Amino acid sequence: MKTGDRIIYVLGAMGLLQLVDGLLTYYLVNTGLAEEINPLLTGIAGDTAFPFLKIAGAFMCVAALWLLAKRFRVLALSTGAVVVVFYAVVLGWNVQAMLAMA
Numbered sequence: 001m002k003t004g005d006r007i008i009y010v011l012g013a014m015g016l017l018q019l020v021d022g023l024l025t026y027y028l029v030n031t032g033l034a035e036e037i038n039p040l041l042t043g044i045a046g047d048t049a050f051p052f053l054k055i056a057g058a059f060m061c062v063a064a065l066w067l068l069a070k071r072f073r074v075l076a077l078s079t080g081a082v083v084v085v086f087y088a089v090v091l092g093w094n095v096q097a098m099l100a101m102a
Helices: 003-031 050-069 073-101
Strands: none
Touching: 003 050, 003 073, 050 073
């Protein structure tokens, strides 16, 4: 598999995981099942604008790494991979917490 193909897959996974995290966080906060622990997002996590902000943020992150990948492929690929692992752990934590409450 070429590096360009890997970047597309990593950026796609990164964007998708960020979107799922945003929607899940919005749902959990609005239903009272969880609280946002990120101090930068605590005030807006339950707001109606939150999912749109997460979509915009995910799009900007993917676009920034896509532009970076044109010149620094390995840096963009490794950064994207770190973000994917981070969001996979966060989502795993959230799902585990949801299942423990059920």
